[in-house]
Amino acid sequence: MALKLIVLVKQVPDTKNITAKAMKADGTVNRGELPAIYNPEDLNACEMALDLRERYGGFITVVTMGPPRAADILRESLYRGVDRCVLLTDRAFAGADTLATSYTLALAIRKAGEFDLVLCGRQAIDGDTAQIGPQVAEKLGINQITYVQRVRENAGREIILSRNLGRVAETIKTRLPLLITVTSSANQPRTFGAKLTMKYKKARTHMEIERELNRRTASEDAVNRKYAELDKRGLIIETWSAADLNADLGSIGLAGSPTKVKKVENIVFATSKAKNIEPTEKGIRKLLDELIEEHTFG
Numbered sequence: 566m567a568l569k570l571i572v573l574v575k576q577v578p579d580t581k582n583i584t585a586k587a588m589k590a591d592g593t594v595n596r597g598e599l600p601a602i603y604n605p606e607d608l609n610a611c612e613m614a615l616d617l618r619e620r621y622g623g624f625i626t627v628v629t630m631g632p633p634r635a636a637d638i639l640r641e642s643l644y645r646g647v648d649r650c651v652l653l654t655d656r657a658f659a660g661a662d663t664l665a666t667s668y669t670l671a672l673a674i675r676k677a678g679e680f681d682l683v684l685c686g687r688q689a690i691d692g693d694t695a696q697i698g699p700q701v702a703e704k705l706g707i708n709q710i711t712y713v714q715r716v717r718e719n720a721g722r723e724i725i726l727s728r729n730l731g732r733v734a735e736t737i738k739t740r741l742p743l744l745i746t747v748t749s750s751a752n753q754p755r756t757f758g759a760k761l762t763m764k765y766k767k768a769r770t771h772m773e774i775e776r777e778l779n780r781r782t783a784s785e786d787a788v789n790r791k792y793a794e795l796d797k798r799g800l801i802i803e804t805w806s807a808a809d810l811n812a813d814l815g816s817i818g819l820a821g822s823p824t825k826v827k828k829v830e831n832i833v834f835a836t837s838k839a840k841n842i843e844p845t846e847k848g849i850r851k852l853l854d855e856l857i858e859e860h861t862f863g
């Protein structure tokens with residue numbers, strides 16, 4: 566059965582290159598100060614969707630909520646081979662915690678049309694909560710399976726998946742529609758396709774067209790002409806606002822976010838001395854005796 570697949574992807578600050586300016590005083594991430602990348606596990610989710618489309622046929626829609634520059638990861642998704650991309654962007658979405666983010670994403674999934682499978686990364690490397698997938702499933706009223714390693718089989722409305730639980734793997738048979746979160750060990754994400762990159766490097770959002778034609782000098786007509794020309798060639802990245810989603814303004818962005826960051830501190834882990842512990846039963850017993858003696862344990 567051909568699958569209607571939706572992949573949720575997030576543009577995240579590259580946390581491997583953190584500087585002291587990474588956080589603002591109010592506890593939110595200073596995104597302008599950090600290079601932005603495709604959230605690593607979302608690449609695994611995207612790869613799993615591409616693989617499923619190759620195996621069963623289907624259509625892949627990629628959705629992200631973020632600032633206008635998040636269009637970059639949507640273009641990267643097109644370079645890898647997805648069919649359709651949607652950017653959810655609006656000042657009213659800013660400051661969203663996981664509750665408001667999942668509400669917005671669930672509205673977008675419903676607006677995107679019928680779906681069989683929603684794929685998310687297990688976790689984003691900035692927020693790090695791993696809450697979005699489960700919260701979106703809850704809001705859509707569908708089943709969820711987290712830590713998915715592999716889709717083994719899909720026959721009609723039935724699907725068999727394996728979960729990676731560290732030391733054990735779990736196999737589950739369930740029914741579509743379903744939301745899954747995908748782990749980093751699931752697959753090796755493909756690189757950009759050369760032909761796809763040549764084609765989609767010109768893909769633009771409405772805002773990017775305005776910016777490139779220079780808002781102050783370009784007429785609305787010129788923007789609309791360029792939009793129609795790109796649209797005809799399948800090179801438009803759709804942009805949806807809060808109004809497009811018919812969102813309740815009290816449930817999105819800062820207004821819809823009960824989480825408040827109380828305090829942010831820089832923590833530096835420093836060691837004064839190091840000790841070698843023998844990786845034997847005797848070595849571990851000695852360490853435990855010392856910890857009990859120092860009243861760390863016991």
Ligand code: FAD
Pocket residue numbers: 573574575593604606607610628629630631659660661662663664666667670684685686687688689690691692693694695696697698822824825826
């Ligand atoms: P996880 O739950 O770890 O992500 C799991 C998966 O969900 C991802 O792999 C991806 O597949 C999907 N996913 C997550 N986020 C998105 C997304 N945006 N679009 C599509 N798919 C997604 N963040 C901001 O970007 N801007 C802000 O202004 C902002 N303000 C905040 C204010 C407060 C008070 C708080 C508490 C948080 C704020 N955040 C903001 C962080 C924001 O809440 C989280 O980044 C977001 O809700 C996702 O949570 P997470 O990063 O833990 O994702």
